[in-house]
Amino acid sequence: xxxxxPRPRPVVHRHPGTRIATxxxxxxxxxxxxxxxxxxxxxxxxxxxxxxxxxxIPNPAKHESLIYQLGQQWPQYAAYVVSFVTIGIIWINHHxxxxxxxxxxxxxxxxxxxxxxxxxxxxxxxxxxAAYLREPQSQSLAAGVYSGAFLLMAxxxxxxxxxxxxxxxxxxxxxxxxxxxxxILARSVTGLPPYVVATLLAFVSSYIxxxxxxxxxxFYALPVASGQGRQA
Amino acid sequence: xxxxxPRPRPVVHRHPGTRIATxxxxxxxxxxxxxxxxxxxxxxxxxxxxxxxxxxIPNPAKHESLIYQLGQQWPQYAAYVVSFVTIGIIWINHHxxxxxxxxxxxxxxxxxxxxxxxxxxxxxxxxxxAAYLREPQSQSLAAGVYSGAFLLMAxxxxxxxxxxxxxxxxxxxxxxxxxxxxxILARSVTGLPPYVVATLLAFVSSYIxxxxxxxxxxFYALPVASGQGRQA
Amino acid sequence: xxxxxPRPRPVVHRHPGTRIATxxxxxxxxxxxxxxxxxxxxxxxxxxxxxxxxxxIPNPAKHESLIYQLGQQWPQYAAYVVSFVTIGIIWINHHxxxxxxxxxxxxxxxxxxxxxxxxxxxxxxxxxxAAYLREPQSQSLAAGVYSGAFLLMAxxxxxxxxxxxxxxxxxxxxxxxxxxxxxILARSVTGLPPYVVATLLAFVSSYIxxxxxxxxxxFYALPVASGQGRQA
Amino acid sequence: xxxxxPRPRPVVHRHPGTRIATxxxxxxxxxxxxxxxxxxxxxxxxxxxxxxxxxxIPNPAKHESLIYQLGQQWPQYAAYVVSFVTIGIIWINHHxxxxxxxxxxxxxxxxxxxxxxxxxxxxxxxxxxAAYLREPQSQSLAAGVYSGAFLLMAxxxxxxxxxxxxxxxxxxxxxxxxxxxxxILARSVTGLPPYVVATLLAFVSSYIxxxxxxxxxxFYALPVASGQGRQA
Numbered sequence: 001x002x003x004x005x006p007r008p009r010p011v012v013h014r015h016p017g018t019r020i021a022t023x024x025x026x027x028x029x030x031x032x033x034x035x036x037x038x039x040x041x042x043x044x045x046x047x048x049x050x051x052x053x054x055x056x057i058p059n060p061a062k063h064e065s066l067i068y069q070l071g072q073q074w075p076q077y078a079a080y081v082v083s084f085v086t087i088g089i090i091w092i093n094h095h096x097x098x099x100x101x102x103x104x105x106x107x108x109x110x111x112x113x114x115x116x117x118x119x120x121x122x123x124x125x126x127x128x129x130a131a132y133l134r135e136p137q138s139q140s141l142a143a144g145v146y147s148g149a150f151l152l153m154a155x156x157x158x159x160x161x162x163x164x165x166x167x168x169x170x171x172x173x174x175x176x177x178x179x180x181x182x183x184i185l186a187r188s189v190t191g192l193p194p195y196v197v198a199t200l201l202a203f204v205s206s207y208i209x210x211x212x213x214x215x216x217x218x219f220y221a222l223p224v225a226s227g228q229g230r231q232a
Numbered sequence: 233x234x235x236x237x238p239r240p241r242p243v244v245h246r247h248p249g250t251r252i253a254t255x256x257x258x259x260x261x262x263x264x265x266x267x268x269x270x271x272x273x274x275x276x277x278x279x280x281x282x283x284x285x286x287x288x289i290p291n292p293a294k295h296e297s298l299i300y301q302l303g304q305q306w307p308q309y310a311a312y313v314v315s316f317v318t319i320g321i322i323w324i325n326h327h328x329x330x331x332x333x334x335x336x337x338x339x340x341x342x343x344x345x346x347x348x349x350x351x352x353x354x355x356x357x358x359x360x361x362a363a364y365l366r367e368p369q370s371q372s373l374a375a376g377v378y379s380g381a382f383l384l385m386a387x388x389x390x391x392x393x394x395x396x397x398x399x400x401x402x403x404x405x406x407x408x409x410x411x412x413x414x415x416i417l418a419r420s421v422t423g424l425p426p427y428v429v430a431t432l433l434a435f436v437s438s439y440i441x442x443x444x445x446x447x448x449x450x451f452y453a454l455p456v457a458s459g460q461g462r463q464a
Numbered sequence: 465x466x467x468x469x470p471r472p473r474p475v476v477h478r479h480p481g482t483r484i485a486t487x488x489x490x491x492x493x494x495x496x497x498x499x500x501x502x503x504x505x506x507x508x509x510x511x512x513x514x515x516x517x518x519x520x521i522p523n524p525a526k527h528e529s530l531i532y533q534l535g536q537q538w539p540q541y542a543a544y545v546v547s548f549v550t551i552g553i554i555w556i557n558h559h560x561x562x563x564x565x566x567x568x569x570x571x572x573x574x575x576x577x578x579x580x581x582x583x584x585x586x587x588x589x590x591x592x593x594a595a596y597l598r599e600p601q602s603q604s605l606a607a608g609v610y611s612g613a614f615l616l617m618a619x620x621x622x623x624x625x626x627x628x629x630x631x632x633x634x635x636x637x638x639x640x641x642x643x644x645x646x647x648i649l650a651r652s653v654t655g656l657p658p659y660v661v662a663t664l665l666a667f668v669s670s671y672i673x674x675x676x677x678x679x680x681x682x683f684y685a686l687p688v689a690s691g692q693g694r695q696a
Numbered sequence: 697x698x699x700x701x702p703r704p705r706p707v708v709h710r711h712p713g714t715r716i717a718t719x720x721x722x723x724x725x726x727x728x729x730x731x732x733x734x735x736x737x738x739x740x741x742x743x744x745x746x747x748x749x750x751x752x753i754p755n756p757a758k759h760e761s762l763i764y765q766l767g768q769q770w771p772q773y774a775a776y777v778v779s780f781v782t783i784g785i786i787w788i789n790h791h792x793x794x795x796x797x798x799x800x801x802x803x804x805x806x807x808x809x810x811x812x813x814x815x816x817x818x819x820x821x822x823x824x825x826a827a828y829l830r831e832p833q834s835q836s837l838a839a840g841v842y843s844g845a846f847l848l849m850a851x852x853x854x855x856x857x858x859x860x861x862x863x864x865x866x867x868x869x870x871x872x873x874x875x876x877x878x879x880i881l882a883r884s885v886t887g888l889p890p891y892v893v894a895t896l897l898a899f900v901s902s903y904i905x906x907x908x909x910x911x912x913x914x915f916y917a918l919p920v921a922s923g924q925g926r927q928a
Contacts, residue, residue, distance in 0.1 A: 016770050037731060037734075038734060041734050041738055044738075045738030045739045045742055046738070046742050048739060048812075048816065049739050049742035049743050049746065049816050050746075051816065052743075052746070052816050052817055052820050053746070053749075055817070055820045057750075057820065057823035057824055057827055058827065058828075059827070060827055060831050064832060065833060066828055066831070066833070066834035066837050066838060067834070067837055070824075070837075070841070080817070083811070084809075087808065087810070088806075088809035088813075089809075091735060092805050092809075095731055101818075147892075183892055206778070220808075221806045
C-alpha cells in the first residue's frame with residue numbers, strides 16, 4: 001500500500017451498512033446490504049416468534065381438563081413446529097442469498113419487501129391450518145391456504161434470487177460465471193414443485209399436505225441438504 | 233485526499249455506532265447513526281409484522297364455511313398489503329434519509345421518535361379500515377382514519393427530513409448544496425398531496441381512498457420512482 | 465509495529481461486539497457492548513411497538529357508531545402517546561449510558577436485564593391506565609400502577625447507571641473524574657421525584673398523574689433537556 | 697505496518713457478518729456469526745417482550761374491583777418475572793457460546809434454530825403456568841409443562857454447545873484444549889438436573905416447581921454464578 005494511495009472511499013469502512021454511489025452525475029441510491037439484512041432479520045425474527053400466539057392457552061373456566069385441552073390442540077403444535085423450521089430455513093437461505101450481494105438497488109429492496117410480506121402472513125396461514133386441520137368440511141381449503149402460503153413464499157424467494165443472479169449480476173460481491181449462477185438458481189427452484197404438490201393434494205387430505213410441508217422442513221434441515229439442495 | 237489530512241477522529245472506526253463529541257467543554261451528546269438506524273429498523277420491522285394480527289383467523293365454531301369467512305375478510309387482505317408496502321417504502325426512504333447523516337443530535341432523535349410513533353399506530357389504523365371498509369355508516373370515517381394516519385406519517389417524515397436538511401445541515405456526512413438539499417426535500421413533500429386528497433375523498437367513498445393509498449404504494453414501488461420521486 | 469508481532473488479537477477488531485478478556489488465567493467474561501445494545505434495542509423496540517395493541521379496534525357489530533367508539537377511547541390514545549415518548553426517551557438515555565461503557569460484565573448484564581423487565585411491563589401498565597382512567601372507583605389505583613411502573617423503570621435505570629459510574633468505573637471507555645460521574649448520576653436521579661409525586665397524586669386524581677407523566681415526557685423531549693436534564 | 701504484511705483477508709473487515717469460504721473447490725457455506733447473533737437476538741428479544749401479553753389487563757366491565765382483579769392474577773406476575781429472567785440469562789449464555797465461534801456451518805444454524813424454537817414457545821408455557829397455577833385439578837400438569845419447557849430449552853442449549861465444542865471445535869475462534877472445552881460443557885449441563893427435579897416435583901405441587909425455577913433464575917443472576925456456573 002503506497003502512501004500516495006490513502007485508501008479510496010473509506011466511507012464504506014465507516015458506514016458499512018449504507019453508501020451512496022453517485023454514478024455519472026445522476027443520483028442513484030445503492031444501498032449496502034447491512035441494513036437490508038438487519039431489517040429482514042427483524043421482520044423474520046418477529047414473524048417466527050409471533051407463531052407462538054397461534055397456540056392458544058387453555059382456559060381454566062372450561063369444563064374440559066387441561067390435559068384434554070392440551071391434547072386437542074395438537075394441530076397447533078404441529079403447525080407451529082413446521083412453520084418455525086420452514087421460516088428458519090428461509091432465513092438461512094435469505095442470508096446466503098444476500099451474502100452474495102455487494103449492494104442493493106431499488107428493485108432488490110422492493111422484491112425483498114414482497115418476500116418479507118409473504119413471510120409476514122405465515123402466522124395467519126399457520127393459524128388457519130391449525131384451526132381447521134380436523135374439520136371435515138374445510139380442512140382441504142385450510143391446508144391449501146397453508147401450503148399455498150409456503151408456495152407463495154418460495155416463489156417470491158426464487159423471483160428475488162433470479163433477479164439478483166441474472167438481472168443484477170453486477171451487484172454481486174464476487175464474480176460468478178453464468179453457469180454457477182444458473183446452478184444456484186436451479187437449487188432455489190427445486191423447492192417449488194413439492195409445495196405445488198402439497199397444495200394440490202390438500203384436496204385429498206390435509207394430513208398429507210402437512211406431512212409434505214414437514215418433510216420439506218426436515219429435508220432442508222438435514223446435513224445432506226446443506227451442500228446441494230439448500231443454500232439457494 | 234492529501235497526506236496532510238490525517239483523517240481526524242479514528243474513534244469512529246472502533247465504535248461506529250456511538251460517540252461523544254465534547255465541544256468547547258460543554259458535554260453535547262452527538263450520536264452516531266448506527267444505533268438510531270437499528271432502533272428505527274426494529275420498530276418498523278415490528279410494526280410491519282404486527283399487521284398480520286389484523287387478519288383474523290376464521291372460527292370453526294361459526295356456522296359459515298371457511299371459504300365464506302375467508303372471502304368476507306378481503307378488506308383485511310387489501311389493507312394488509314397496502315399498509316405493508318407503504319411501511320416498507322417508508323423504511324427504504326428512512327434508510328436513505330439517515331444515510332445522509334454523519335451523526336444525530338437530540339432534536340433529530342426526538343423528531344425520529346415522533347415519526348416512529350406515527351408508524352407504530354399504523355396497525356391500529358389498518359385494523360379500523362379493514363373492520364369498517366364496507367360499513368355504510370362508518371366507512372368514510374374509517375377510510376379517513378386510514379389515509380389520515382398515512383398523511384400524519386408523511387408529514388412527520390417530511391418534517392424530520394426538513395430539519396435534517398435545512399436546520400442540521402452541518403451533521404450531514406457529505407456536503408450538499410442548498411439547491412440539492414431543497415430538491416431532496418421537495419421530493420419528500422410531493423408525497424403529501426395525494427394523502428390529503430385520499431383523506432378528503434374518504435367522505436365520498438372508502439374504496440377511492442383505499443385505491444389512492446394502493447396507487448401510492450405501487451407508484452413508489454415501481455422502478456421509475458427510484459430515480460425521482462422516491463428516495464426522499 | 466514489529467514484524468514479529470503480527471497484530472495481537474485482531475479478534476477484537478473482527479468481532480466488535482464481543483470479546484473475552486482472560487485476566488490472570490481466570491476466565492472472566494467481559495462482553496463488548498454491541499450485542500448488549502442490540503438486544504436492549506430489540507426489547508425496547510418491541511415493547512414500544514406492542515403499545516399499539518393497547519388501542520382496541522372498534523367493533524362494527526356494536527350499536528355505537530365508529531365516531532362514538534373512537535371518541536370514547538381517547539384515554540387509550542393519551543396513554544399510548546405518553547408511554548411511547550417515555551419509552552423513546554429511555555431508549556435515548558439508555559443509549560447514552562451504554563455509550564460510556566467500553567465493555568460489560570455479568571453484573572451490568574443482569575442489572576440491564578432488570579431494567580428491560582421494567583420496560584417490558586409498560587404495555588401492561590399502559591393498558592391498565594387506559595382501561596380505568598375514567599372509572600370512578602378504580603382510577604386512582606390504575607394511575608398509581610401507571611406512574612408506579614414509570615417510577616420502577618426510572619429506579620432501575622438510576623441503579624444501573626449508579627453501578628456503572630461508581631462501582632464499574634474501570635469499564636468506562638473514557639476516564640471521567642468522580643465529580644463528572646456524580647454529576648451525570650445526579651441528572652439520572654432528578655427524574656425520580658416527579659414520578660414519586662405522580663404516583664402519590666394518583667390518589668387525588670388519575671388525570672393529574674397522567675398530566676405529570678405527560679409533562680415529564682414533553683420536558684425530556686424539549687431541546688432544553690438535552691444539555692442538562694436528559695442524557696443521563 | 698510493513699509493506700510485506702498486506703493484511704490478509706480484508707474481506708472480513710468489510711462484511712464482518714458473513715463470508716463464504718470456498719474450500720477445495722466445493723462450495724461450502726460458512727457463515728460469520730454476526731447475523732446469526734442478530735437473528736437470535738431478535739427472536740429472544742421478541743419472545744421475552746411477548747411475555748407481557750400473558751398478563752391480562754383487568755376488565756372494567758367485571759363486577760370485581762381493579763385491586764381484586766390485580767391481586768387475583770399474581771401467578772401471572774410471578775411467571776412473568778421468572779420467565780423473563782430465565783430467558784435473559786439464556787441470552788447471556790447464548791452470547792457467550794456464540795462468541796467462542798469464529799464462524800458457523802449448516803449444522804450449527806439448524807441446532808440454533810431448534811434452540812430458538814424452544815425459547816419461542818416459552819410465552820405459551822408461561823401462560824399455561826399462570827392460568828393453572830392455582831387450579832387443584834390441573835396445576836401439576838401446568839407446572840410440568842412450564843418447567844418441562846425450560847428443561848427442553850436447557851437440553852437444546854447443551855446439545856448445541858456440545859456440538860460446537862466437541863464436533864465443531866475447528867470453527868472456534870480461539871483454540872481451546874479438550875479439557876477446557878469439557879469444563880465449559882460441564883457447566884452447561886449442570887443446569888439440567890434442577891429442571892428435571894422441578895418437572896418431577898410438579899406432580900407434588902406447582903408451587904415447588906415455580907420455586908425451583910425462580911431459584912434457578914436467581915442463582916444464575918447472582919455474581920457468584922458468573923465465574924463458575926454461568927457462562928456456559
